[in-house]
Amino acid sequence: MDNTQLAVKAREIRKSIIRMLTRAGSGHTGGSLGMADVFTTLFFDTINMDSGDVTAKDRFIFSNGHICPVWYATLAEKGWIKKEELMTLRQLGSRLQGHPSRHDFPFAEISAGSLGQGFLAAVGLALAMKRDKSPYKVYASLGDGELDEGSIWEAAMAAGKYQLGNLIAFVDVNRQQQAGTTDQLMPLEPLAGKWAAFNWHVIEADGHDFSDIKKAFREAKQQKKPSVVLFKTHMGKGVPDWEDKYAWHGVSPTEQQAEYALKALEAPR
């Protein structure tokens, strides 16, 4: 899909994120907006997946499940779920739980909310697929704050050991987390060096530049080693007043804020 079309999709996805989170009255706005361009590119351009059976070809595993609004909105934009369903987010009886639930939602391979877990499953799945000689890939979504979890590095070590060239992890490097910046809470640098030291192929890309995102995934697909794409992003991207503010990690917009955000997203740039 060309970049102009992707930009249109990404804008619609951001609008959906604003609307569904405003309706829900709680949830993770900043990270969801920040990853909209990457999720748009992954699901409209990169991943080889059909709605009928998401386990048949390439696989998608969430590790930073709290930004699931961007994924739900992307699936709705794909037409895999109805847009009206987005408005049930976090409500009693909804398939769209506050954090993705395998039990409730068939598109969720594994439940993900507690950090430092989904990625481990992605490594196990990639090993199973490699041993089965599957031609398909495993894509795993991680957050940078999540990299504080020691379990991530246990699994990173194992992926290096088993040479999982079919595994593509991507990290939302927005440098913000719930209670502050990553630099304040637990500095991650040298982040690329850390992954390289664990025997991964490391790619750094601009998470808001569609050409760069496509190129990063293309490069990742060609590796014999596991690949990680470190996407530089801005939390809250698309709504100028919210960008790079960790206060937007775990709160939803008020009606008034939503109105402002939707207007900002419509503004020509």
Next chain:
Amino acid sequence: MNLADKIFENPDRQATREGLGNAMLKLGQSNPKVWVVSAGLADSTRADKFAEKYPDRFVEVGIAEQNMIGMAAGAALGGKIPIATSFAVFLPGRCYDHIRQSIAYSNLNVKLVSTHAGITVGADGATHQMLEDVSMMRVLPNMRVVVPCDALEAEKAVLAAVEGQGPYYVRTGREKVPVLTTAESPFEIGKAELFREGKDVTIIANGIMVFEALKAARELEKQGIDAEVINCHTVKPLDEKAIVASVKKTGAVVTAEEHQKAGGLGAAVAELLSEKLPTPQIRVGVDDTFGESGPAPALMEKYGLTSKEIVKSVREVIKKK
């Protein structure tokens, strides 16, 4: 009744972990979907022989129990039936949250089998004597919990867990204990086995305490008390029907387990009876304390995990009838 001959005279002695080792080798041959995931203890858990024979279905994660659970979950997503193995202090001890979210809530087809459970791990001391695992696993929705009484039953339990769909926790130990059952003894997860019929009291035990319960029943017989002994290997789902039926007949209960009194088999039985058939009960188990280094028999003595303790508890509980 389903028991081997001469268990009191000269029983064959084997650790229940050997049952895990045998089951893994059988499954290696019979079911190509079965994987074994190990966290640096393959020799102790008896996974080493599986690793040698089936290297392409063996995963060694190193000393990283969280990743053992996560990779096992992922292997299950890839259509495999992973058996994750480690010492009970680490599995489930080290990785509760991973088991909760990635295995139980996700309801994945992963089998968790611990070894070195309980106080009889002995000289290694309290850090390695897991006495809380049954409680931790029992409260998780979707999880089944099995505590086999001997090596043969442990083998059957692992085979049955693999046959079943979804998450299971099977608990085994390191100490050599009498083999009470035979290859022909019936075994079904969720179905308690009657090992001795009696009318005065019901002794409900699992794991290595089943042998102690049988010894206690023999002693009680000499004292004129006719005890029923139930091997309640499955703590969840609990065989409510069998327990209620027996207790209705006897009117008194003693439970016995190599585990904390809080949250284990005794607690499960108490929860059941308090709602369905309130009955005097005494729980034999470790009483809210950690263990210490020492030989297994001495530890069992010191921490009240003996036939003697069961006899004492039976005499006490029947007074409350």
